[in-house]
Amino acid sequence: MRLSLLLYFLLILPISREVLESYMVTHMFVQLPLLYAVGMLFPNRKEYKTRHIWSNIIFVLGLLSFWMVPRTLDDALVNTYTEILKFISLPLIGYLWKVSWRHLSEMTLAFIYTQLVSMCGLFAWLYLDTPIQICNNYLINEQKIVGAIYLVITIFMCGYLLKIAFIGNKKT
Amino acid sequence: MQTDSNNKLIANYLFIGGLIVFVMMLFGVMMLLTQGGVIQLGPATFYQFLTIHGTGMIGACALAASGVMWYFLNKHVVLSKKIFITNLICFLIGVVMVIVGVFSFDYASAWTFLYPLPTLSAKAWGTIGALLYLFGMLIIGIGFLLLFLDIGRAIIKKQGSLAKGLGWDIISGKKSEKDAPHVAIVAATMVTIVDVVALLVGATVLMMNIIHTINPAYTFDPLLAKNFTYAFGHVFANSIIYMSVIVVYELLSKYTNRQWKANKVFLIAWTMSTFFTLIIYTHHLLMDSVMPRWMLITGQVLSYANGLPVLVITAYGALMIVYKSGIKWDIASGLTFIAMFGWTIGVVPAIVDATIVVNHVMHNTKWVPGHFHMYMGLGAVVMLFAFMYYLTKVDKQIPITKLDWAALYCYLISMFLVSMQFLVSGAISTPRRWATHIPEWMGPALFGGIAGIFVMIATSIFIYHFMNYFFYKNSTKDS
Numbered sequence: 246m247r248l249s250l251l252l253y254f255l256l257i258l259p260i261s262r263e264v265l266e267s268y269m270v271t272h273m274f275v276q277l278p279l280l281y282a283v284g285m286l287f288p289n290r291k292e293y294k295t296r297h298i299w300s301n302i303i304f305v306l307g308l309l310s311f312w313m314v315p316r317t318l319d320d321a322l323v324n325t326y327t328e329i330l331k332f333i334s335l336p337l338i339g340y341l342w343k344v345s346w347r348h349l350s351e352m353t354l355a356f357i358y359t360q361l362v363s364m365c366g367l368f369a370w371l372y373l374d375t376p377i378q379i380c381n382n383y384l385i386n387e388q389k390i391v392g393a394i395y396l397v398i399t400i401f402m403c404g405y406l407l408k409i410a411f412i413g414n415k416k417t
Numbered sequence: 418m419q420t421d422s423n424n425k426l427i428a429n430y431l432f433i434g435g436l437i438v439f440v441m442m443l444f445g446v447m448m449l450l451t452q453g454g455v456i457q458l459g460p461a462t463f464y465q466f467l468t469i470h471g472t473g474m475i476g477a478c479a480l481a482a483s484g485v486m487w488y489f490l491n492k493h494v495v496l497s498k499k500i501f502i503t504n505l506i507c508f509l510i511g512v513v514m515v516i517v518g519v520f521s522f523d524y525a526s527a528w529t530f531l532y533p534l535p536t537l538s539a540k541a542w543g544t545i546g547a548l549l550y551l552f553g554m555l556i557i558g559i560g561f562l563l564l565f566l567d568i569g570r571a572i573i574k575k576q577g578s579l580a581k582g583l584g585w586d587i588i589s590g591k592k593s594e595k596d597a598p599h600v601a602i603v604a605a606t607m608v609t610i611v612d613v614v615a616l617l618v619g620a621t622v623l624m625m626n627i628i629h630t631i632n633p634a635y636t637f638d639p640l641l642a643k644n645f646t647y648a649f650g651h652v653f654a655n656s657i658i659y660m661s662v663i664v665v666y667e668l669l670s671k672y673t674n675r676q677w678k679a680n681k682v683f684l685i686a687w688t689m690s691t692f693f694t695l696i697i698y699t700h701h702l703l704m705d706s707v708m709p710r711w712m713l714i715t716g717q718v719l720s721y722a723n724g725l726p727v728l729v730i731t732a733y734g735a736l737m738i739v740y741k742s743g744i745k746w747d748i749a750s751g752l753t754f755i756a757m758f759g760w761t762i763g764v765v766p767a768i769v770d771a772t773i774v775v776n777h778v779m780h781n782t783k784w785v786p787g788h789f790h791m792y793m794g795l796g797a798v799v800m801l802f803a804f805m806y807y808l809t810k811v812d813k814q815i816p817i818t819k820l821d822w823a824a825l826y827c828y829l830i831s832m833f834l835v836s837m838q839f840l841v842s843g844a845i846s847t848p849r850r851w852a853t854h855i856p857e858w859m860g861p862a863l864f865g866g867i868a869g870i871f872v873m874i875a876t877s878i879f880i881y882h883f884m885n886y887f888f889y890k891n892s893t894k895d896s
Contacts (some may be wrong), residue, residue: 266692313844352500359613370625375635408612410569413578 249286256280257332266322269383270390273318277335278369283337306357310336312366316378324384365375369395423491426501427484428886431805435880436479438798442876446869452854453863461541463852464525467552471528472515475654476557478793479507481800481801482660483564486608488804489601489663494571500563507560514553522546527652529851530554531644532622536630549629551789555623561653562616562666569609572602582606583691584684597679600666607691608656611773614695615656619649625879640707643700649741651698657793658760659690661800662731665753668807669735673742674748677734686726693723703776711729713773720771728764731804732757748825749810755829759795763788768838783861784843794872797828802828813889821882828875831868838865 255261256279266274311317312335320327346354371379378385382407425719431542444466449834451458458466487501518524524546526534535547572582576598583606586592598606629636672675699716699815735757744750770779809815836863843849847858854862 338456352497352563354572357562357567359562359617360620363617363624366617366621367624370621370637371628371635372640374637374641377634377636379635410735411578411580412575413573 246288249288251348252279252286252375253336256299257285264374269318269380269387270394272377272392273393277312280335281333281339281342284336284341285380286345287336287340289340289344289345289407298345298348298378300354301341302349305345308338313368319380341350358402362399362406365395365399365402368392421812423498424488424808424885426498426505427488428486428808428883430505431481431801431808432880432887433509434477434484435805435876437473438481439478439873439876439880441477441493442869442873444470446475446873449862449866449869451852451858453835453866454854454859455854455863455866458852460852461523461525464527464541465519465523466630467850468525468527469516469519469791472554472631472667473512474793475528475657476508476512478500478560478657478797478801479653479660480505481736482657482797483561485801486568486601486663486805486818487564487607489667490568490571490605490807492627493599493602494575495565495878496571499567500567504560507556508564510552510556511555511560512554513805514549517551518546518549522549524550526550529646530623530624530626531646532637532639533629533633536633544630548627551623551627551630553593555620555627558616558619558623561612562620562783565609565616568605569613569869572606572609576602576606579606579610580625582609583688584679585688587679588681588684588688594678595682597684600677600683602661603679603684603687604659604663604666607620607687608659610691611652611659611694612813614651615649616808618645619653622646622649628860636698639864640705643702643705647698647701650696651701652694654789658797659694661756661797661804662727662760664800664804664807665731665735665757666747668753668803668826669738673738673744675738676733677738677740682728683734686730687845688722689726690723693719693726697771700776703771704780707765717771717773719766722889725764728760747806747810748821749803749806754804756803758759759791759799760797763836766791771806778846779843781848782843783839783849785849786849787836787839787841787843789864790832790839794832794836799829802879805879809883809886809889813886815882815889817882820878824878827871828879829874831871834868835872839861840870 256265256276262276265271304398312331317327317331321331322328369392371397372388374392376385379388447456447458448463448466448470450456454695483504487496490496495653518804523542524838525534525542526538529683530551535551538547552792569579572579580586582598582602584603586598587594587597597603622642625637627644629637666677697716697720697806699708699712700720702718703713719889735754739754746754765786768774770785770788806817810817842858842865845858845861847854847861
């Protein structure tokens with residue numbers, strides 16, 4: 246709880262917001278995951294019933310889809326309400342995912358994982374290849390770096406998938 | 418009771434698949450008759466038919482083949498029926514979207530949906546048509562992805578890993594051949610690997626096309642898009658034969674009372690085909706001079722090698738298992754055996770076309786449809802029909818009439834003729850995917866259209882026979 250609140254406090258500080266949001270890479274790959282981590286670190290005091298799990302997951306996936314749209318990143322910089330939404334919704338995504346994912350079947354997890362592989366691949370392609378500036382607040386060269394990072398993430402995710410499929414995993 | 422319910426579901430897969438194949442044949446015949454100068458469709462309608470024919474045939478055959486694979490695989494591993502039903506629902510939703518996109522919104526990019534054609538159609542169709550088609554394909558893909566993930570999960574649970582599903586521990590000598598996985602598991606493992614890869618790549622390129630359709634300002638590398646499109650489409654279409662071939666292994670084993678066991682050679686062949694199938698899609702890009710040379714050479718060499726390992730061991734195995742077995746031939750076993758012949762001869766035009774110097778001349782002619790009509794029409798689809806007769810026999814004991822036998826001969830001869838007219842058209846340099854033909858090209862097309870009508874008649878008899886599965890009361894069970 247303390248660690249979670251401390252991290253949240255640090256992230257909400259104007260200085261850290263300014264530093265992390267100045268660059269597309271740190272905004273996307275540092276601030277957003279750390280906000281998600283805030284939720285993950287939040288202690289789970291309530292035992293969720295299975296019937297609540299799906300509403301949690303649909304909510305999580307819906308919010309994730311929202312934050313996957315590049316425009317939302319732009320909006321968060323210029324629109325205070327979107328910025329507030331970011332600081333509320335991402336920790337919420339982290340918390341709901343934490344309390345829900347263990348109840349999901351291995352099939353559902355595999356499906357979500359493979360969809361993420363495909364989406365990361367798409368983002369790598371989008372950010373690396375498209376000649377136009379996707380976000381008004383970030384330069385094209387920054388989006389190329391983001392694309393390269395997405396590509397690396399995709400490769401690692403594919404590698405993990407291959408490991409699970411061909412070498413096996415105790416959990417699977 | 419559980420088996421009955423499963424078999425009914427599988428029968429639904431096959432019936433829906435068979436029915437769509439029949440309707441797609443109708444579109445195929447109409448296209449050939451248009452090219453033959455008998456009827457006038459108009460170019461826009463022709464290309465809509467071309468789009469629905471290609472998409473529908475592959476989708477329907479994949480659906481039916483996955484049903485067949487599920488039937489045999491479920492005897493060895495525990496599969497999820499919920500996922501199996503979900504796939505069917507996704508398929509039906511996707512099919513409706515594709516049909517509405519093509520016929521109500523004039524979408525006609527052919528199944529290849531090659532970037533940037535879905536968006537830049539010269540106003541032949543609009544954004545909604547393209548989006549309906551692309552999202553429809555995406556939903557169909559999601560259903561199949563779920564199905565193959567479940568199959569992969571079940572195989573990993575039984576065998577330990579997909580590597581063991583392909584029998585790598587047998588190949589490496591860690592285990593003896595008697596511990597080899599069942600042939601159905603080996604085939605299903607191969608199909609799972611190639612199709613999960615194909616579907617993930619397909620989802621990426623479909624989403625990319627969707628983004629481009631919604632906002633054309635986002636442009637992408639067309640060559641990479643083409644690579645992704647064929648890495649999806651070719652691999653997925655190719656996998657149909659590998660799903661269907663389980664029919665050959667299982668049915669011939671049952672009819673001859675001889676086991677079809679996986680040995681080292683068998684396992685090596687399936688492993689080779691797994692890798693080759695993923696790589697050889699580049700033979701669709703041999704005319705793209707900007708492709709890296711090494712990829713094109715790899716495409717040529719591995720295309721030669723792709724089908725051969727599994728084809729040779731399966732064809733040889735089929736001959737050996739039947740030899741002096743005292744097999745009783747009926748329509749199911751007959752079709753199964755003949756399908757091997759269709760598969761074997763259907764590969765030959767593909768191997769010819771995969772040669773770069775030949776490809777530069779032949780790839781945009783009807784030679785290529787000649788290959789895949791022979792390969793699918795006389796190979797994969799025949800295996801599916803064989804399974805339909807098998808299921809009606811073992812589950813319902815539905816008697817086979819002389820009409821069924823007549824349909825068998827009619828189908829084989831007329832499908833062979835349809836394939837041959839495509840090859841002859843290719844040999845006289847008739848371009849493929851052209852709505853209108855000059856008089857010199859019309860003869861084979863007209864001939865193919867007439868032969869196609871006979872294929873349809875035979876197929877309707879097959880489907881009518883199979884339809885009895887849902888209505889026929891099994892007298893043996895009742896008594």
